[in-house]
Amino acid sequence: MTAAAPAARTDPSTWHWLAAAGLVAVAVVGLDYQLDRPAEPVDVRSDTEPAALRPGTGPATFAEALGHADREVAGTRANLELHPGEWLRMEEAARALFSRYRLTASAADLAEANRLLAEAMDIAPPPAGPNLSRAAVALAAHDLDAAEHALDAFDASRSPALAAEQVEARSMRCEIAYQRGRLAEARRLCAGSDDLGLVLRRANLAARSGDTAEAVRLVDGLLRRPGLSPQTLATLALQRGSVALAEGDWQASGRWVRAADSVFPGYWLSEAYLAQQHALEGGRDEARRRYAALAARTGNADVLDALARLALAGGRAEEARDWARRARAAWEERSRRLPLAYASHYSEHLLLNGERGAALAMAAEDYRRRPHAATITHYAFALWRNGEAERALEVVRTGEEAGFLTADMKLAEAVALGSLGRAGEAGQAMAAARRLNPRIDSPGQQFVAFAQD
Numbered sequence: 058m059t060a061a062a063p064a065a066r067t068d069p070s071t072w073h074w075l076a077a078a079g080l081v082a083v084a085v086v087g088l089d090y091q092l093d094r095p096a097e098p099v100d101v102r103s104d105t106e107p108a109a110l111r112p113g114t115g116p117a118t119f120a121e122a123l124g125h126a127d128r129e130v131a132g133t134r135a136n137l138e139l140h141p142g143e144w145l146r147m148e149e150a151a152r153a154l155f156s157r158y159r160l161t162a163s164a165a166d167l168a169e170a171n172r173l174l175a176e177a178m179d180i181a182p183p184p185a186g187p188n189l190s191r192a193a194v195a196l197a198a199h200d201l202d203a204a205e206h207a208l209d210a211f212d213a214s215r216s217p218a219l220a221a222e223q224v225e226a227r228s229m230r231c232e233i234a235y236q237r238g239r240l241a242e243a244r245r246l247c248a249g250s251d252d253l254g255l256v257l258r259r260a261n262l263a264a265r266s267g268d269t270a271e272a273v274r275l276v277d278g279l280l281r282r283p284g285l286s287p288q289t290l291a292t293l294a295l296q297r298g299s300v301a302l303a304e305g306d307w308q309a310s311g312r313w314v315r316a317a318d319s320v321f322p323g324y325w326l327s328e329a330y331l332a333q334q335h336a337l338e339g340g341r342d343e344a345r346r347r348y349a350a351l352a353a354r355t356g357n358a359d360v361l362d363a364l365a366r367l368a369l370a371g372g373r374a375e376e377a378r379d380w381a382r383r384a385r386a387a388w389e390e391r392s393r394r395l396p397l398a399y400a401s402h403y404s405e406h407l408l409l410n411g412e413r414g415a416a417l418a419m420a421a422e423d424y425r426r427r428p429h430a431a432t433i434t435h436y437a438f439a440l441w442r443n444g445e446a447e448r449a450l451e452v453v454r455t456g457e458e459a460g461f462l463t464a465d466m467k468l469a470e471a472v473a474l475g476s477l478g479r480a481g482e483a484g485q486a487m488a489a490a491r492r493l494n495p496r497i498d499s500p501g502q503q504f505v506a507f508a509q510d
Contacts, residue, residue: 105277107316110294115286119160119323122288126157130166144177148187151177155194160288161325162357168394170194175203184213189222192229198398201233201426208233228254235262238428240460253279253289257296261509264300265430267462267493272300291321295330299509303464305496307337325355329507333363336504341367344504358387362406363506370503381410401432408439417443424452430461437469446476464494 116122133150140146151173158166174191181187188211195203211218211226218226231246240262247259260275276297279285285293298313311334318327332347348364351357361384368377388403400423408416417439424436433456440449450473453466467490474483490497 105280105297107294107297107312110280110290110316110320111283112287112290112320113284115288117287117321119321119325122321123157123160126153126160129153130157142180144181144186147173147177147180148190151187151194152190155190155197158197161355164391164394164399167194167198167398171198171200171395178207178210184210186210188214189225189229192226196229196232198395199236199400199423199427200397201236204229204233224250224252224255228252228258231255231258235265236427236429238456238459238461240266253282257293260296260300264303265463266460269300269304269493273297276300287321288324291317291324291327294320295327296509298330302505302508303494305464305494305499307334307496307501310334311338325351325357326507329357329360329363333504333507336367337501341371345371352383356387358384358391358402358406359506361387362409363504366503366506381406385410397426401435404439405435408435408442413439413443428456428459430456430463430466433461434463434465434469437466437473441469441472441476446473449473450477462493464490464497467493468497 116125130150130153133146133153137143137146137150151170154166154170154173157163158170171194174187174194177187178191188207192204192207192211195201195207208226208230211222227246227250231243234240234243234246235258243262244259247255247262250256256275256279260272260279263269263275264272276293280290280293280297294313294317298310298317301307301309301313314327314330314334317324318331321327328347328351332344332351335341335347336344345364345367348360348367352360352364361380365377365380365384368374368380384406388399388406391399392403400419404416404419404423407413407419420432420436420439424432433452437449437452440446440452450470453470453473456466457470467486471483471486471490474480474486487498496502
């Protein structure tokens with residue numbers, strides 16, 4: 058991937074619904090065991106200071122970057138109108154739209170880029186065509202089959218690929234292997250390069266297999282690289298904050314989120330993380346104010362869901378229902394455009410709002426296509442909420458056998474075991490979850506709405 062877009066999985070992060078108060082209450086209160094619980098999060102040492110981050114060249118603010126992206130989109134669209142049916146012009150327009158999507162998370166931009174590149178692939182004489190561009194956009198849309206097809210076309214090209222293009226293709230194949238649940242293959246594909254995208258993906262593999270210390274080491278190394286653009290530096294800082302959130306270190310996550318907001322001011326995703334951080338630090342009113350301003354500006358479905366959770370936690374049931382209704386409309390619109398891209402997010406929304414059957418059907422299909430850590434956990438909880446605890450346990454343990462290990466997965470395992478009356482095993486699973494994240498079942502965890510998945 059390019060330096061400005063280090064990983065395909067920096068989309069607005071999935072709602073950590075499994076930590077919602079109702080689910081955690083069942084997971085914890087319903088079990089009969091005693092544990093020695095650590096009072097503080099695990100200390101993963103880092104010699105990188107958030108305040109020391111210094112961006113290099115590139116748009117200094119989100120507004121400046123968005124203005125540049127808007128001009129690129131307008132210019133490439135105009136060129137396409139002058140040269141309709143030319144696949145190179147289609148690719149240029151799609152790449153401009155995709156770059157803007159990576160700034161704004163606009164489903165409309167992603168959908169249009171996806172459509173243009175699919176048409177361009179049909180027009181171009183194989184093996185020529187916008188193969189890498191098509192793969193990147195399809196991967197962002199969670200269409201792994203289309204991404205692999207485009208990468209196969211890239212490999213079949215008669216012209217020798219540039220070294221940077223070969224690395225980009227390998228990085229995407231690593232991501233596809235990860236999402237398909239093939240960790241050994243993903244590690245092999247991501248190894249042996251200091252490319253920013255590949256290193257960041259190695260960090261994600263480490264974090265999702267229980268090695269938080271390695272994830273910290275890798276992301277810290279990237280953060281110390283000189284000359285990173287403000288947008289890339291903010292993305293990395295948010296990734297580092299997500300690692301801290303995964304281990305329950307809310308103090309560290311706060312430092313990294315504020316650093317991201319400082320190095321690339323105006324970025325809506327940093328602002329969403331910052332609103333979340335205020336909720337974790339006890340400032341729910343401030344979190345509500347910040348989220349509401351973001352909702353008005355962006356209409357982002359994840360932000361609307363975060364507002365619903367805050368309102369519900371504050372006893373404002375009617376307000377919570379209003380935010381949830383607005384979130385439902387936003388998810389429906391996103392899902393209409395790109396059903397694969399938003400299946401997991403939309404399913405989580407449905408489950409949190411009582412539509413268990415529909416949520417389970419959507420989660421099952423997403424898990425079938427992409428059995429990685431986040432989808433494993435969500436599918437397990439959807440099964441449990443639908444009375445299928447035995448199947449939920451099977452899904453989690455299959456994921457663990459594949460090499461995935463997160464606090465969320467161990468929580469799901471504890472929930473399933475508790476429902477099956479296996480209290481001793483449930484206690485062991487819960488203890489493992491708390492070793493990975495001592496705050497996994499704390500009341501504040503329900504406010505973790507944004508984190509890299």
